[in-house]
Amino acid sequence: MTDFNYHEIDDVIHSRIRTAIMAVLISVDEAEFTFIREKINATDGNLSVHLKKLEEHNYISVKKEFIERKPVTRYKITEIGRKAFEDYIKKLESIIKR
């Protein structure tokens, strides 16, 4: 039996809120800020910080536009993000199977 190695866990994803954001975005094509907020029950400020972190690591991409004069921000998971999330899930599964 190999013991758990925390270095193998992606710490960009390994935060409750960022994992939840990634789980939402991997399930849809793209989502608005408000949709993510509703799905994970986060506050605007908290969500923004975590989205920024994911964006800085190129795990998600952002598109900002104006619809009927209102600013709308849409998020989409990138290929890097998809791969990282899949690896993260595999890692969790391997922990369970040990």
Next chain:
Amino acid sequence: MNELNTNITTKAEKEISVIKQIMEDSRKAVVENGWHYIYWGSIVTAAIIVNYLMVIYSISMYAQGMLWFFSMPAAAIVEGIIERKREKREKVKTFAGKLINSLWTGAGVCMFILGFAGTVSGAYSANMIFPLISIVLGSAYLISGVIQQVKWLSAISVFWWGGAVVLLLMPGMHSMLIFAGMLVCFQILPGVFLYVKSKRELATQPA
């Protein structure tokens, strides 16, 4: 060490279960509110009735062809404009929504080609258009129901295919009216059910 390992495993299991729940919940975002079914069902039914009256009043085949040639692309353009506006207001775009759009665009193009190949090329009689279109619609309904996870929508395909067999075995002018009846029962009514269902789901969601 064993206790630590058990702790980590429990946490990992919880994490996976939460992730699965979020993913499932996000995928459930409404992909179809039924308006496409009502829109196309009503337009095509109206066009069929006009076409039927044209046959009764012996208006030329050319004019009948033109009715479809202009009304269907015009309806598609109007739908495109409405859909573009609707998409902009949507909070989420799902893969299921993309699949549904592609499926029905493909099915629409197939039906348009089948409709015009019959009348223009003379490859088959104009009476064959409706059973052929019914076969395409049956397949589209089967796949739509699977994508939307609405079993009764998939089951409607049986009625479309059954109707196609009836129309193939009993071709004639009345096939227009049978097809119009099929549109009302297997397209407009399901569209209304989906519309009511999506309205109910929206009402239960937080603002």
